[in-house]
Structure formats: structure tokens, C-alpha cells
Amino acid sequence: MQHNIPYEKHILVCINETCKMQGSEKVFEKLKARIKELNLKKKYRPSRVVCLGLCGKGPNVAIWPEGTVYCGFNESNVEDLIQKHLLGGETLTELLYKESKPS
Numbered sequence: 001m002q003h004n005i006p007y008e009k010h011i012l013v014c015i016n017e018t019c020k021m022q023g024s025e026k027v028f029e030k031l032k033a034r035i036k037e038l039n040l041k042k043k044y045r046p047s048r049v050v051c052l053g054l055c056g057k058g059p060n061v062a063i064w065p066e067g068t069v070y071c072g073f074n075e076s077n078v079e080d081l082i083q084k085h086l087l088g089g090e091t092l093t094e095l096l097y098k099e100s101k102p103s
């Protein structure tokens with residue numbers, strides 16, 4: 001997909017009420033720290049967002065512009081997101097949002 005964002009990917013971490021109560025701030029902070037440690041800041045940009053519309057299934061994380069959405073994502077999944085998904089091109093199927101879209 002052609003896009004003009006200044007990064008290869010944005011990782012959008014919901015920090016709205018429900019996801020926050022489920023630990024999304026820790027997810028964001030760990031993700032941000034690891035991207036910095038691994039010198040990947042020019043490629044990947046973690047951002048806090050307010051609600052991805054999947055409240056109660058969180059913490060929820062969306063990868064943009066590709067459109068992958070992960071639910072029940074916690075701190076222990078950060079390394080897999082970086083190593084497997086971002087660097088390896090592998091989907092974390094166990095965390096993938098699976099419900100069908102409304103018609």
C-alpha cells in the first residue's frame with residue numbers, strides 16, 4: 001500500500017479508560033523504550049490514541065497503515081510485536097482481532 005506517513009509503520013496504542021485500566025500505558029511505555037533501545041525510531045512510531053472502538057477487549061493495539069489490530073495485548077507481547085511482526089513480517093495470530101465487521 002502506498003502511503004505518505006513519515007514512518008514505515010505507526011503502532012497505535014489505545015490509552016482510553018478501559019484499555020488503560022487493563023494496562024495499556026505500560027504497553028506503550030515498554031514499546032516506546034524498546035523501539036528506542038533497538039534504534040528503530042526512524043522506522044516505527046508508537047503513538048497513544050483514544051479508543052479504537054473495541055473497549056473491553058484490550059489493551060488494544062493497531063498497526064497503521066496496514067490495518068492489523070491486536071486485542072488483549074500486554075507488556076509481555078511487546079517483544080514479539082517488534083521481533084516477529086515489525087521486523088519479521090509475522091502476524092501474532094493468537095492476539096489478532098477476529099470478529100467480523102458489521103454489515
Ligand code: FES
Pocket residue numbers: 014015016017018019020050051052053054055056058060
Ligand atoms: S478504551 Fe481502548 S478500544 Fe476503547
